[in-house]
Amino acid sequence: MDIEDIIKHLKNKVAPNEDEIFLVNTTINKVVNKLNDEIKRRNINAKVEVHGSIAHDTWLPGDRDIDVFILFDPSVGKEKIVTEGLEIAKSAFPKYIERYAEHPFITAHVDGFLVDVVPAAMISDVSKLITAADRTPLHSRYLSSTLNDELKLHARILKLFMKNIGVYGAEIKVEGFSGYLVELLTVFYNGFPNFIKNAADWIPYKTVLPKEYENVFNDPLVVIDPVDPKRNVASAVNLENMSIVIQASRELLKRPSLKFFIPPKPRILKKSLITSLRKRGSHIVVIVANCPKVPPDILWGELKHSMKGIARLMENYEFRVVDSTCWSDENKIIALFYEVKELKLPKIKIVKGPPISMRDSCEQFIASHENVWIRDSTLYAYSQRNVTDLLTLLKNKIFAASLSRHIAEELKRGFEIYIDYQVLNLNGGLLIHAKKFIDKSLWWLKD
Numbered sequence: 001m002d003i004e005d006i007i008k009h010l011k012n013k014v015a016p017n018e019d020e021i022f023l024v025n026t027t028i029n030k031v032v033n034k035l036n037d038e039i040k041r042r043n044i045n046a047k048v049e050v051h052g053s054i055a056h057d058t059w060l061p062g063d064r065d066i067d068v069f070i071l072f073d074p075s076v077g078k079e080k081i082v083t084e085g086l087e088i089a090k091s092a093f094p095k096y097i098e099r100y101a102e103h104p105f106i107t108a109h110v111d112g113f114l115v116d117v118v119p120a121a122m123i124s125d126v127s128k129l130i131t132a133a134d135r136t137p138l139h140s141r142y143l144s145s146t147l148n149d150e151l152k153l154h155a156r157i158l159k160l161f162m163k164n165i166g167v168y169g170a171e172i173k174v175e176g177f178s179g180y181l182v183e184l185l186t187v188f189y190n191g192f193p194n195f196i197k198n199a200a201d202w203i204p205y206k207t208v209l210p211k212e213y214e215n216v217f218n219d220p221l222v223v224i225d226p227v228d229p230k231r232n233v234a235s236a237v238n239l240e241n242m243s244i245v246i247q248a249s250r251e252l253l254k255r256p257s258l259k260f261f262i263p264p265k266p267r268i269l270k271k272s273l274i275t276s277l278r279k280r281g282s283h284i285v286v287i288v289a290n291c292p293k294v295p296p297d298i299l300w301g302e303l304k305h306s307m308k309g310i311a312r313l314m315e316n317y318e319f320r321v322v323d324s325t326c327w328s329d330e331n332k333i334i335a336l337f338y339e340v341k342e343l344k345l346p347k348i349k350i351v352k353g354p355p356i357s358m359r360d361s362c363e364q365f366i367a368s369h370e371n372v373w374i375r376d377s378t379l380y381a382y383s384q385r386n387v388t389d390l391l392t393l394l395k396n397k398i399f400a401a402s403l404s405r406h407i408a409e410e411l412k413r414g415f416e417i418y419i420d421y422q423v424l425n426l427n428g429g430l431l432i433h434a435k436k437f438i439d440k441s442l443w444w445l446k447d
């Protein structure tokens with residue numbers, strides 16, 4: 001099987017079927033009509049347009065968030081565009097959650113679909129840009145002139161590839177490749193096979209597309225927005241996700257396989273988890289608490305910050321942290337995972353003092369320590385550790401760590417700690433994430 005065979009095989013699988021297209025179109029009509037009614041009722045001069053992957057015809061079956069824009073004349077000004085746009089959206093869809101990108105927008109649930117309603121200015125080019133969202137209609141215009149049917153298929157295949165290797169999405173949770181970035185890369189490389197061939201040779205901080213924009217941005221990957229050369233569309237892509245794409249592309253080139261597109265279901269064999277735990281010698285610590293009621297972007301930002309804060313606390317008490325990650329179902333549970341070298345430390349530790357040449361410092365060191373000795377030309381002493389057990393540290397001092405507000409609030413309400421084999425008592429998504437964290441290996445690497 002080669003990459004062309006894969007494309008042939010996926011052709012009818014990555015595009016939505018007629019029933020799904022009908023369902024999406026019905027919902028779009030409903031959403032657009034509701035917003036237009038509201039605009040008319042208020043006698044406002046604004047236009048409703050659908051953008052994003054639904055408009056570009058690059059959406060994946062089952063993955064069909066609808067992006068709707070309320071576009072105002074730029075002369076209205078940013079403040080009024082945002083307030084009036086939000087009012088229209090909120091009265092049209094009373095059941096919504098308010099979210100923030102550069103400016104607020106709402107997400108409404110309509111007939112099982114997630115609909116983002118975003119206020120923006122209707123502009124003809126970026127020199128007249130008022131809000132970051134104003135670029136989106138220009139993106140649609142650019143893509144409608146560059147994406148033909150074949151490239152649309154290739155964009156869908158590239159999205160699926162990115163999704164399965166875990167790098168799809170520019171949100172804080174993932175820090176990966178947005179839908180628009182995938183579409184641009186498909187256009188830039190003129191299709192999926194050529195994308196794979198080139199991505200296999202990407203170099204973080206050196207790959208700039210197109211080349212003329214070298215030395216303008218300092219990001220792992222730079223892809224210039226064709227509608228706004230001042231913007232790097234790949235600014236959200238972190239080093240790890242770029243590296244994953246590079247290696248996965250090399251693997252696909254070496255051993256073309258459908259597994260990247262139809263991945264095996266993760267199997268959790270508790271026995272194999274026990275073997276991995278026994279083999280490693282290090283320890284796994286998982287802190288589990290209830291999930292705060294905040295939008296996903298805030299939640300993931302706070303989780304990542306708090307995860308690092310607790311790792312620093314452990315390091316400050318000399319427990320060596322090898323690796324960490326976090327997980328949430330964005331509803332009920334949050335979890336922070338750590339791999340540490342030790343759960344217990346000796347009661348005493350050796351403190352290195354000044355060299356013998358520093359007379360005053362030596363006097364001070366001797367005065368403040370018992371049991372001082374000299375090795376070569378340096379003073380040493382024993383000192384007592386006040387915390388020798390990691391579990392005690394976490395139970396008693398977790399709030400000394402740098403924690404984000406909502407995570408701290410939830411931890412104050414209570415948390416549980418699972419250590420090593422206790423991880424086997426976790427279930428659902430938590431257990432799957434624990435397995436990934438413990439095994440580490442990338443499922444698509446080798447057979």
Ligand code: CTP
Nearest residue numbers: 052053054059060065067136139170178179180
């Ligand atoms: N957008 C952008 N830069 C991003 C993310 C989004 O410019 N990092 C703009 C693009 O104009 C894009 C639109 O927002 O077309 C909608 O993006 P999004 O909702 O993230 O995803 P889709 O492109 O619709 O992709 P899909 O729903 O298939 O994941």
